[in-house]
Amino acid sequence: MSHTASLVNSILTDTHRSSRPVYEQLREGLREMILGGQVPTGSRLPSSRRWAEDIGVSRMTITRVYDELTGEGFLERVQGSGTYVSNDLSAFAFGRGEEKGRALATSEAKPGASVSARATSGRTIRTSHLPPQARPLPFRPGAASFGDFPIDTWSRYVLQAWRKSPKALTMDYGPTIGYGPLREQISQHLSVTRGVRCVSEQVIVTSGSPASLALAARTLSDPGQIAWVEDPGSPEARGVLSAAGLNNQPVNVDADGFDLERAIAVAPSPALACVSPSYQFPTGVIMSMRRRMELLEESKSRGFWVLEHDLDSDFRYSGRSLRALQGIDRIDQVVYIGSFTRSMYPGIRLGYLVVPRGIVDVVTNVLEQYDWVPPMATQIAMASFMADGHLARHIRRMRVSYMSKRDRLVAALNDVLGGESTVAAPDAGMHVPVELPDRVSVDDVIAELRSRAVESLPGRNYSQSARGDNQLVLGFAAGSAREFARAITVLRQVLTSALG
Numbered sequence: 001m002s003h004t005a006s007l008v009n010s011i012l013t014d015t016h017r018s019s020r021p022v023y024e025q026l027r028e029g030l031r032e033m034i035l036g037g038q039v040p041t042g043s044r045l046p047s048s049r050r051w052a053e054d055i056g057v058s059r060m061t062i063t064r065v066y067d068e069l070t071g072e073g074f075l076e077r078v079q080g081s082g083t084y085v086s087n088d089l090s091a092f093a094f095g096r097g098e099e100k101g102r103a104l105a106t107s108e109a110k111p112g113a114s115v116s117a118r119a120t121s122g123r124t125i126r127t128s129h130l131p132p133q134a135r136p137l138p139f140r141p142g143a144a145s146f147g148d149f150p151i152d153t154w155s156r157y158v159l160q161a162w163r164k165s166p167k168a169l170t171m172d173y174g175p176t177i178g179y180g181p182l183r184e185q186i187s188q189h190l191s192v193t194r195g196v197r198c199v200s201e202q203v204i205v206t207s208g209s210p211a212s213l214a215l216a217a218r219t220l221s222d223p224g225q226i227a228w229v230e231d232p233g234s235p236e237a238r239g240v241l242s243a244a245g246l247n248n249q250p251v252n253v254d255a256d257g258f259d260l261e262r263a264i265a266v267a268p269s270p271a272l273a274c275v276s277p278s279y280q281f282p283t284g285v286i287m288s289m290r291r292r293m294e295l296l297e298e299s300k301s302r303g304f305w306v307l308e309h310d311l312d313s314d315f316r317y318s319g320r321s322l323r324a325l326q327g328i329d330r331i332d333q334v335v336y337i338g339s340f341t342r343s344m345y346p347g348i349r350l351g352y353l354v355v356p357r358g359i360v361d362v363v364t365n366v367l368e369q370y371d372w373v374p375p376m377a378t379q380i381a382m383a384s385f386m387a388d389g390h391l392a393r394h395i396r397r398m399r400v401s402y403m404s405k406r407d408r409l410v411a412a413l414n415d416v417l418g419g420e421s422t423v424a425a426p427d428a429g430m431h432v433p434v435e436l437p438d439r440v441s442v443d444d445v446i447a448e449l450r451s452r453a454v455e456s457l458p459g460r461n462y463s464q465s466a467r468g469d470n471q472l473v474l475g476f477a478a479g480s481a482r483e484f485a486r487a488i489t490v491l492r493q494v495l496t497s498a499l500g
Contacts, residue, residue, distance in 0.1 A: 022057055027065045034074050034085055045075070045083045138479035138487030140455040141282070141431045144342050147480050148401060153390055154344075154381070161380040174376040176368050177360075178205025178352070182383035186352050189386060194278075194313060195323035196336055198354045204363060205379060208351040209311065209339040210240050211372035216335050216353060217244035217272065219366045220305045225271035228263045228304075232462035234281055237274050237309055246272065250464040253280055257287030260294050273299070274307040278322045279428040281312060282462050282473055286427075292325055299333045306334045312429040314343045314395050317403045332356035340382070342430065342477075343395055350374050350382060398477075402430060405476040405484055412488050416495045430477040433459060435470065440498045442470050448494045454487045 011029035033039040046054070048062040066083050069075045076086045136143035162170060177183070183203040190196035206212045213236075221227070223245025229238050231250035238248050249267040252259040258275050273295065277287035287295075299306050308325045316322075326336040339351035355363050367373070385391055406425055413423040413434055420437045436442055442458050449456055459471025479487060 023061045023064050026057075026061070027068055030065065031069060031072075031074060039085055041085050042087050043085045044081075045085070047082060136478040137453055137455040138483050139449070139474045139476070139491070140478050141457050141473045141475040142342070143475055143478035144345060144430070145398070145401065145477050145479065146345065148398060149345055150390065150394060154385060157381040157385045157390075158377065160384065161377045165377070165380050170377045170380065172376070174373065174379070176373060177364050178203070178373070179376060179379035179383060181387070182379045183352075185383050185386040187354075189391070190324075190336070190338070190354065194310070194336075195327035196354055197327050197329075198336075202354050202357055202360060204353050204355060204360075204367065205374065206351045206353065206367075206372045207349045207374045209309070209337060209341065210236060210351075211370075212337045212339070212351045212353040213237055213240040213274070213307065213309070214244055215363065215367055215370070215372060216305075216307055216337065216355075217241055217246060219359070219363050220335070221246055221271035226267045226269065228258075228267065228270045228273040228275075229464075230258055230275060230280060231464050232282055232459065233274075233276070234309060234311075235462060238464070241272070241274060248464070253283055253285055255285065256291050257285050258291060258295065260291060260298060264298065269302065270304045272305050272307055274309055275325070276309050276311070277325045278310055279312045279316075281429070282431060282433055282459065284426040284429060284433065286322065287325075292328065296325070296329055296331065296334070300331045304333075308334055308336045310336065310338050311342060315399055315402055315430060316428040317399060317406065317425075318427050326354060332358060343391065343398075344382075348374075348378065348382075350378060402477050406432065408484075408488060409474065409476045409491075412492055413495075416492055416499070420499075431473055431475045434472040434474060436472055437499070438470060439500075440470070440495075442472050445472060445494055445498050448498075449490065452490050452494070454490050 011026055011033075030039070034041075039045075045051070045066075048059050048066060052059040052062045066075060066077075070077060070083075073088065074086055076084055076088075078084060136146070180200065182205060184200040186203050186205070187196075187198050187200045190198065204212075204215070206215060217227070217240065221244070225246055226249050227241045227246040228251050229241065229248045230253050232253065233250075242248055249263070249270065251263040251266075257277060257280060258273075263270070263273070275287070275295070277292055277295075279286060295306065298304075306325065306329075310324060313322070313324075324336055326334040333356070335356075336354040337351070338353075340348055341351070344350070353363075409432060410423050410425045413432070417423070417434075417437075421435045423432060423434055426432060436445065446456050446458060456475075457473045458469075459473055460469050462473070474491075476484075
């Protein structure tokens with residue numbers, strides 16, 4: 001038996017333990033051997049009859065493999081001579097030898113061409129994400145309560161969007177900047193709840209907050225320019241801006257919010273300032289009105305854009321939601337960014353940005369270069385869901401539920417910590433930052449909670465300057481009533497043990 005025949009016969013070593021069709025295993029195995037150089041160009045392959053007999057399959061199976069790889073250009077048939085690996089592949093520098101061929105199929109194999117600096121620049125910044133679960137575990141920061149979402153009602157609107165909307169609307173790409181009625185609903189919602197000043201023409205629908213941030217960054221700045229970012233702040237925002245080629249300049253967040261004086265001192269000429277004035281994540285600080293007005297004034301005099309990244313303000317537990325920074329902007333240099341990730345659910349992948357009228361066309365031109373537009377059926381369903389009042393009702397219900405969970409969590413923390421660290425109930429949002437006593441290791445607490453199916457994150461994950469080194473960040477939205485009660489018990493036990 002030739003060396004080539006021995007190699008191709010080895011493809012089916014694990015055939016009888018695989019659920020995949022035999023011809024697929026043979027086709028893909030032979031293709032990989034050709035690409036890896038184990039079966040060189042010009043090699044004569046066993047006849048279909050011989051190979052079928054050697055490995056105990058039907059001749060039709062081998063004929064199908066040869067036919068498909070011939071159609072793909074990997075093989076060629078020579079009348080009266082047999083089947084060969086195509087000589088047309090000889091111009092390509094395939095690897096030689098068994099080890100190189102095997103490496104081609106492994107996840108560690110690296111291409112000869114390099115990836116961009118933009119692709120890797122944000123890799124170490126997105127550190128706040130936890131491993132995916134079938135559902136978020138209690139205390140996961142930023143996670144909503146899946147069990148309380150009105151899935152039956154939402155499903156009816158999705159089904160209605162598919163059944164009753166014209167096929168040309170639901171199955172085509174749709175308008176670049178989003179479905180008109182949804183943009184109108186978003187405009188009305190933001191006007192009522194956040195004091196945003198806009199008309200529907202200024203609303204652009206995207207596939208989520210990261211897409212909105214990326215779109216704004218690519219429209220309003222160039223690679224190499226400076227972006228002021230809050231520290232601590234959103235790792236998601238930092239990662240997106242970094243991936244767009246911007247140099248992030250971390251700026252301290254103090255009791256009044258974004259420290260504008262410090263920002264000017266370290267980087268006086270930014271292209272962008274990315275801030276969360278109404279409820280800063282993760283500190284919960286609200287930017288003072290003085291700082292807001294100063295930021296707008298500096299934006300005008302220095303010529304930078306302000307990206308108002310507003311994710312947590314739907315869930316405010318005392319008084320009316322604060323007016324957005326965009327709502328007091330009179331120079332049209334604020335871009336408002338939001339999403340339905342927390343008020344609905346993450347998988348909806350539906351976000352938006354509100355841009356000044358003067359740049360709607362240029363933002364649209366940039367958006368047309370990317371596929372950041374959500375499916376039309378989702379947009380149609382969401383427009384009707386909002387128009388019929390379901391989003392507003394859901395948010396009201398969740399405020400009551402989340403406030404109850406918040407109060408129980410804060411009470412438990414203050415009871416266990418016994419005055420060593422006082423935890424205040426946040427006025428908005430879905431998480432509580434907790435400063436642990438110095439003698440307690442935040443990493444040990446997180447590991448012990450994790451071992452008992454409760455999630456949390458250290459505060460330093462949100463900082464570029466190692467702030468929050470002994471801070472614990474606990475979400476209070478995820479989990480059913482029973483799961484949350486159990487998580488409170490686990491947290492009490494773990495902290496009591498850590499405190500000694």
